[in-house]
Amino acid sequence: MAKVQELAIKTKKEENISEWYTEVIQKADLIEYTDVSGCMIFKPNSYQIWESIQIFFNEKLKKSGIRNAYFPMLIPEHLLTKEEEHVEGFTPEVAWVTHAGESELKERLAIRPTSETIMYPAYSKWIKSYRDLPLRLNQWANVVRWEFKHPTPFMRNREFLWQEGHTAFATKEEADREILEIIEYYRQVYEELLAVPVTPGYKSVKEKFAGADYSTTIEPLAPDGKVIQAGTAHHLGQNFSKAFDVKFLDKDQKPQYVYQNSWGISTRTIAGMILTHSDNRGLVLPPKVAFNKVVIVPLLFKGKEEMVLEKANEVMESLSEFNPILDDDTKLSPGFKFNKWEMQGMPIRLEIGPRDVESGVCMMSIRDLDEKQEVKFEDVKVRVKSELEMMHKRLFDNAKNMQDSLTTEATTFDEMQKAIESGKRVLVPWCESIESEEEIKEKTGAKTSCIPFEFENRSLKNVKCFYSSKPATCFVYFSKSY
Amino acid sequence: MAKVQELAIKTKKEENISEWYTEVIQKADLIEYTDVSGCMIFKPNSYQIWESIQIFFNEKLKKSGIRNAYFPMLIPEHLLTKEEEHVEGFTPEVAWVTHAGESELKERLAIRPTSETIMYPAYSKWIKSYRDLPLRLNQWANVVRWEFKHPTPFMRNREFLWQEGHTAFATKEEADREILEIIEYYRQVYEELLAVPVTPGYKSVKEKFAGADYSTTIEPLAPDGKVIQAGTAHHLGQNFSKAFDVKFLDKDQKPQYVYQNSWGISTRTIAGMILTHSDNRGLVLPPKVAFNKVVIVPLLFKGKEEMVLEKANEVMESLSEFNPILDDDTKLSPGFKFNKWEMQGMPIRLEIGPRDVESGVCMMSIRDLDEKQEVKFEDVKVRVKSELEMMHKRLFDNAKNMQDSLTTEATTFDEMQKAIESGKRVLVPWCESIESEEEIKEKTGAKTSCIPFEFENRSLKNVKCFYSSKPATCFVYFSKSY
Numbered sequence: 029m030a031k032v033q034e035l036a037i038k039t040k041k042e043e044n045i046s047e048w049y050t051e052v053i054q055k056a057d058l059i060e061y062t063d064v065s066g067c068m069i070f071k072p073n074s075y076q077i078w079e080s081i082q083i084f085f086n087e088k089l090k091k092s093g094i095r096n097a098y099f100p101m102l103i104p105e106h107l108l109t110k111e112e113e114h115v116e117g118f119t120p121e122v123a124w125v126t127h128a129g130e131s132e133l134k135e136r137l138a139i140r141p142t143s144e145t146i147m148y149p150a151y152s153k154w155i156k157s158y159r160d161l162p163l164r165l166n167q168w169a170n171v172v173r174w175e176f177k178h179p180t181p182f183m184r185n186r187e188f189l190w191q192e193g194h195t196a197f198a199t200k201e202e203a204d205r206e207i208l209e210i211i212e213y214y215r216q217v218y219e220e221l222l223a224v225p226v227t228p229g230y231k232s233v234k235e236k237f238a239g240a241d242y243s244t245t246i247e248p249l250a251p252d253g254k255v256i257q258a259g260t261a262h263h264l265g266q267n268f269s270k271a272f273d274v275k276f277l278d279k280d281q282k283p284q285y286v287y288q289n290s291w292g293i294s295t296r297t298i299a300g301m302i303l304t305h306s307d308n309r310g311l312v313l314p315p316k317v318a319f320n321k322v323v324i325v326p327l328l329f330k331g332k333e334e335m336v337l338e339k340a341n342e343v344m345e346s347l348s349e350f351n352p353i354l355d356d357d358t359k360l361s362p363g364f365k366f367n368k369w370e371m372q373g374m375p376i377r378l379e380i381g382p383r384d385v386e387s388g389v390c391m392m393s394i395r396d397l398d399e400k401q402e403v404k405f406e407d408v409k410v411r412v413k414s415e416l417e418m419m420h421k422r423l424f425d426n427a428k429n430m431q432d433s434l435t436t437e438a439t440t441f442d443e444m445q446k447a448i449e450s451g452k453r454v455l456v457p458w459c460e461s462i463e464s465e466e467e468i469k470e471k472t473g474a475k476t477s478c479i480p481f482e483f484e485n486r487s488l489k490n491v492k493c494f495y496s497s498k499p500a501t502c503f504v505y506f507s508k509s510y
Numbered sequence: 511m512a513k514v515q516e517l518a519i520k521t522k523k524e525e526n527i528s529e530w531y532t533e534v535i536q537k538a539d540l541i542e543y544t545d546v547s548g549c550m551i552f553k554p555n556s557y558q559i560w561e562s563i564q565i566f567f568n569e570k571l572k573k574s575g576i577r578n579a580y581f582p583m584l585i586p587e588h589l590l591t592k593e594e595e596h597v598e599g600f601t602p603e604v605a606w607v608t609h610a611g612e613s614e615l616k617e618r619l620a621i622r623p624t625s626e627t628i629m630y631p632a633y634s635k636w637i638k639s640y641r642d643l644p645l646r647l648n649q650w651a652n653v654v655r656w657e658f659k660h661p662t663p664f665m666r667n668r669e670f671l672w673q674e675g676h677t678a679f680a681t682k683e684e685a686d687r688e689i690l691e692i693i694e695y696y697r698q699v700y701e702e703l704l705a706v707p708v709t710p711g712y713k714s715v716k717e718k719f720a721g722a723d724y725s726t727t728i729e730p731l732a733p734d735g736k737v738i739q740a741g742t743a744h745h746l747g748q749n750f751s752k753a754f755d756v757k758f759l760d761k762d763q764k765p766q767y768v769y770q771n772s773w774g775i776s777t778r779t780i781a782g783m784i785l786t787h788s789d790n791r792g793l794v795l796p797p798k799v800a801f802n803k804v805v806i807v808p809l810l811f812k813g814k815e816e817m818v819l820e821k822a823n824e825v826m827e828s829l830s831e832f833n834p835i836l837d838d839d840t841k842l843s844p845g846f847k848f849n850k851w852e853m854q855g856m857p858i859r860l861e862i863g864p865r866d867v868e869s870g871v872c873m874m875s876i877r878d879l880d881e882k883q884e885v886k887f888e889d890v891k892v893r894v895k896s897e898l899e900m901m902h903k904r905l906f907d908n909a910k911n912m913q914d915s916l917t918t919e920a921t922t923f924d925e926m927q928k929a930i931e932s933g934k935r936v937l938v939p940w941c942e943s944i945e946s947e948e949e950i951k952e953k954t955g956a957k958t959s960c961i962p963f964e965f966e967n968r969s970l971k972n973v974k975c976f977y978s979s980k981p982a983t984c985f986v987y988f989s990k991s992y
């Protein structure tokens with residue numbers, strides 16, 4: 029019993045979400061810290077989530093004609109510094125390789141914080157004619173950003189995993205269209221895989237990617253009213269193609285610079301998933317990212333073990349498509365096992381005891397519900413399948429309700445400030461000035477999350493900026509953020 | 511026509527294999543060099559091969575109960591240097607991170623050349639009792655080894671991709687068994703996926719992994735008589751568990767050090783595949799690693815385009831399981847297209863012209879054969895499937911014959927030296943002394959490739975070492991190597 033209590037989460041999510049988070053990620057066996065601050069171990073329980081995202085996203089990419097490749101991780105300093113805005117954005121966080129073996133390198137090498145500057149010299153070689161366009165490549169890679177803020181696992185790692193897509197087009201229109209296509213895939217990763225609702229939209233000028241013409245994002249809202257930036261698609265215009273001389277001859281044999289996009293989604297997605305769904309009993313794993321979707325716990329009473337195990341194995345086999353685990357360890361009590369699997373977010377648990385075998389039913393627990401249900405053995409497979417589907421939908425709907433209840437609108441700074449103080453995300457009409465965003469951040473701790481696509485068509489006639497009282501040019505979400 | 515010739519490979523494989531190799535990897539669009547020597551771009555045509563290997567090997571791992579994880583890339587110097595032999599083996603090639611942003615780090619960080627020293631401190635935390643064993647993890651990662659030898663793409667990159675498995679067991683017997691299991695999976699990667707025959711065996715004491723008790727390997731033999739070390743599994747004994755304090759309480763509550771293995775296969779496999787199968791027309795891609803297995807080239811004569819394209823699209827659809835490409839570019843001649851796809855190793859090419867549509871047949875070219883075959887449209891799907899299977903088998907058999915013809919036996923140093931001079935791999939009885947291996951290397955340029963499992967049971971009674979004339983303790987292959 030001591031062990032069960034040690035395993036339990038001591039902090040309540042509703043009381044201190046950041047302490048609760050720190051407990052969940054360790055007790056659900058997702059993460060391990062190392063001697064290097066900000067560099068964490070993705071244990072199998074979390075890495076499997078990333079693998080699910082890879083499989084899901086790769087399928088979208090392949091259908092769209094985007095191919096995977098791999099570019100070197102080390103970027104010579106003279107390349108990293110070629111695009112002016114980009115340098116300013118990234119160099120403060122770059123990890124530098126200066127020595128190899130006993131020798132000092134002639135030029136420092138940056139570990140990629142993102143790969144524009146190592147990829148585009150190659151694009152410049154490869155793209156000669158309009159017939160070489162579009163060029164659409166993606167890579168799955170590790171990146172290092174030596175942030176000096178406090179590292180939080182998944183949320184702010186100094187080394188993290190992501191995919192980065194880098195594409196080049198003959199026209200701005202094609203590039204613009206791709207941005208919306210990719211943001212839609214990111215929405216699907218969150219909503220269809222992780223059951224986390226997101227708000228797609230544009231980043232403000234202040235918050236856009238260093239070197240982009242504009243950035244788009246999908247931002248889930250956590251239960252503490254803070255948004256999480258976790259997937260972004262940037263239209264780079266011709267900024268990088270001019271810096272890296274990525275030119276093509278058009279149909280009239282005239283040289284033109286390409287229009288470029290870059291886009292990425294990272295292991296931060298896992299932070300959004302945990303914050304949204306998990307509870308005071310531990311991790312809640314959305315069924316589609318759980319590699320093992322069912323655990324079977326046999327209740328092994330003396331003299332009846334064989335009968336129970338035989339039935340448990342039979343059920344195991346019938347559920348093979350869900351990669352079930354049979355937890356037949358005889359040294360641990362059923363209670364301990366129940367707690368462990370709940371903590372690790374196992375979507376469905378089946379308990380099978382001798383009486384169950386005799387009466388032809390077993391008990392089923394669904395991770396996000398607080399009840400057990402009786403299921404006939406002959407119905408188990410069908411029920412597991414439908415319960416997993418319902419669980420996904422329920423997680424999504426609950427998260428949507430949570431997000432809606434944490435979202436409000438305001439038309440004055442006073443209203444806006446109160447909303448932020450009460451832990452909400454607030455939609456306001458805004459004039460889009462960079463100075464106003466800085467002042468508001470100073471006064472309220474909130475910055476713009478995104479200019480949501482969903483309100484692009486709402487009329488701005490006679491609508492004034494909530495802060496400057498100048499004519500508003502958009503509706504934007506302000507909120508605190510991770 | 512000028513373009514076709516430019517595309518052609520100028521060097522003959524049989525005349526200068528290394529120049530030929532350099533041409534193939536560039537003209538088949540596999541690789542691009544960068545400003546950092548030894549750090550190359552894996553273009554989509556080569557990265558897809560690595561993706562096939564990942565999918566194939568992940569399936570073996572999952573079935574065996576090994577889970578994927580991800581450990582940090584940066585290893586603090588004090589950890590890298592904990593195991594004595596290991597340090598000596600790797601530090602001359604380590605890339606060091608010394609600065610982050612503007613700050614100098616307190617301790618230098620090594621970019622992993624391999625991950626024992628970042629993983630095992632965590633293993634020491636995680637493993638407490640015999641009930642925590644075995645612990646079997648794998649990661650897919652990039653590694654950096656700043657070798658000062660001439661870099662050759664795939665063969666010797668300073669940054670390359672690999673998987674590394676790291677496992678811990680209560681007993682040596684279990685660890686030994688796993689080594690054989692993993693080497694068998696590596697054999698399958700080569701033989702069943704890449705159609706490259708390999709020789710599994712033990713490394714000599716001189717050639718084993720720095721810090722291992724013993725190492726095993728699978729070594730394909732290239733057409734120039736050199737072997738390629740590309741997949742190894744090491745039994746680390748208790749060397750690392752003692753250095754990193756990885757202990758467990760056994761069933762009698764006594765503390766014991768674990769027995770460990772580490773094993774890896776890298777993007778070097780791609781070099782082995784290219785050297786074995788490709789020819790003077792370019793890359794030959796074994797069908798199982800070709801994402802697109804068929805290209806359809808419509809022959810578009812004026813006025814007949816619609817009829818031909820309609821048929822080509824129909825064939826495309828029927829072949830969807832082979833991810834066919836329809837090359838309907840109207841600006842390039844069929845001849846140019848044929849050359850391009852041959853160069854890139856496309857396993858099967860179908861040509862469809864107006865006369866073919868009328869007579870109900872099309873022409874099929876199989877990449878490794880020098881002939882065209884007529885195929886009825888209704889038979890295309892079945893024929894493609896069987897031709898791909900036969901192609902795999904043919905590639906394997908041809909490679910096996912090539913390797914056999916390059917392999918010989920010797921019992922004296924004189925015979926051995928002649929065999930090496932004639933570009934062969936040679937099996938000899940050997941006394942396993944480190945000094946003799948060094949002397950032989952000096953005199954012949956050859957070192958031990960492996961002590962093959964296949965001759966372990968051959969009698970050594972009264973057999974003398976070919977070099978020292980002392981009693982032989984094994985049969986070993988000597989050869990030149992990449």
